[in-house]
Amino acid sequence: MAEELDPFKIAQIQLDEAAEIMDLDKQVHAMLREPMQSVTVNFPVRMHSGATKEFTGFRVLYNNARGPGKGGIRFHPAENIDTVKALAAWMTWKCALADIPFGGAKGGVIVDTKRMSETDLEALSRQYIRSIGSFVGPHTDVPAPDVYTNPQIMAWMADEYSKMHGRDEFGMITGKPLELWGSQGRFDSTAVGGMYVLREAAKLRKMNLRKARVAVQGFGNAGHFALDLVTKMFGSKVVAISDSGGGVYSPGGLDYKKLQEAKAKGSVDDYRGGQKITNEELLDLDVDVLIPAAIENQITKANADKVRAKMVLELANGPVTPEADKILFERGIPSMPDFLVNSGGVIVSYFEWAQNISGYYWTKEDVYSRLDTIITRSFRDVVNAQREHKGRKINYRMAAYTIAIGRVAAAMKARGWY
Numbered sequence: 001m002a003e004e005l006d007p008f009k010i011a012q013i014q015l016d017e018a019a020e021i022m023d024l025d026k027q028v029h030a031m032l033r034e035p036m037q038s039v040t041v042n043f044p045v046r047m048h049s050g051a052t053k054e055f056t057g058f059r060v061l062y063n064n065a066r067g068p069g070k071g072g073i074r075f076h077p078a079e080n081i082d083t084v085k086a087l088a089a090w091m092t093w094k095c096a097l098a099d100i101p102f103g104g105a106k107g108g109v110i111v112d113t114k115r116m117s118e119t120d121l122e123a124l125s126r127q128y129i130r131s132i133g134s135f136v137g138p139h140t141d142v143p144a145p146d147v148y149t150n151p152q153i154m155a156w157m158a159d160e161y162s163k164m165h166g167r168d169e170f171g172m173i174t175g176k177p178l179e180l181w182g183s184q185g186r187f188d189s190t191a192v193g194g195m196y197v198l199r200e201a202a203k204l205r206k207m208n209l210r211k212a213r214v215a216v217q218g219f220g221n222a223g224h225f226a227l228d229l230v231t232k233m234f235g236s237k238v239v240a241i242s243d244s245g246g247g248v249y250s251p252g253g254l255d256y257k258k259l260q261e262a263k264a265k266g267s268v269d270d271y272r273g274g275q276k277i278t279n280e281e282l283l284d285l286d287v288d289v290l291i292p293a294a295i296e297n298q299i300t301k302a303n304a305d306k307v308r309a310k311m312v313l314e315l316a317n318g319p320v321t322p323e324a325d326k327i328l329f330e331r332g333i334p335s336m337p338d339f340l341v342n343s344g345g346v347i348v349s350y351f352e353w354a355q356n357i358s359g360y361y362w363t364k365e366d367v368y369s370r371l372d373t374i375i376t377r378s379f380r381d382v383v384n385a386q387r388e389h390k391g392r393k394i395n396y397r398m399a400a401y402t403i404a405i406g407r408v409a410a411a412m413k414a415r416g417w418y
């Protein structure tokens, strides 16, 4: 049978499995299988050429029992509603596991930003936020950056939304630049959080990170900071990296500065002094830690038995399919689940929102130390939940699911929804 690769079906399969493990109430389970609100918008944008182009965008509020929706906006040529629904579901579990006061949401626009001018990108960002304007806000649903979006785009959106309401509403979106009341430490927080999880996981598995060889797939918001940090924080050696254009491998280690230069010219595969590899080949390398930090469905039934890493650290959302999960688990390769590993981004988004709402701003040291406290606590929660279910031998992902679902279900019950 062909493997299920529709991200939303995958999110439902994971939920069903966790519901069974925890004997979840049937009504709650049914409600958690679908988003509470799913919006599709078609909107015109006047491009700087003078022509008007129509775009399609989405915003899904998966569940808001624990608080306003929270989740990024992706600008991607292959964006579709099912991927956004899946990512919104995963945001729900991410915020619940981190125990921050948000539900889950996600947005996206079908667009190839690589071929867009800055002026057109700004016009698109403003029109998109206008189109979903009545569904977002500091106490309804709070967007943030994700694949191919960045702090500048968040700033344009905050500005447009503030104009729509005739007052500044910085708390309506996070991941803003510091000049517009973003948070210290937000820019690399996804990667920093991932490093704290790696530190704890290595302690648990008795892995010496100073001697570790690391491969990173992806050079975006998460991956490019991760490859720098893993060396700076632990002295590990990054031996392979890739982006959507291809990758490079060098057993002696890669130089971060030289990688940035290659990327500035187009792709990391222009790096001199390494062997060119494909994205697929990167996943099979003999390394200690494999960090998928790009997009979903990278480790699947087709290649999970070829993974030679001793540990997988899922910095992307949804990089490992359920079939691949089973194969890795049987092979004794722990995969640290995405909604734990990459929760640093949304945790610092929470700090940013709290700072915007209160009008009081924190230092970088404060941000990182509070992030460390929260994500380390989440990691321990997951390890303890996995131990409690030892009779059933569940993986870390299912352990994380049982905690997150339990918290969302408890809020739904307290609200009197069932």
Ligand code: GLU
Pocket: 070, 071, 072, 073, 094, 142, 143, 144, 145, 146, 174, 175, 317, 342, 343, 345, 346, 347, 349
């Ligand atoms: N896009 C990030 C994620 O997938 C951050 C979301 C947020 O900060 O709201 O977790």
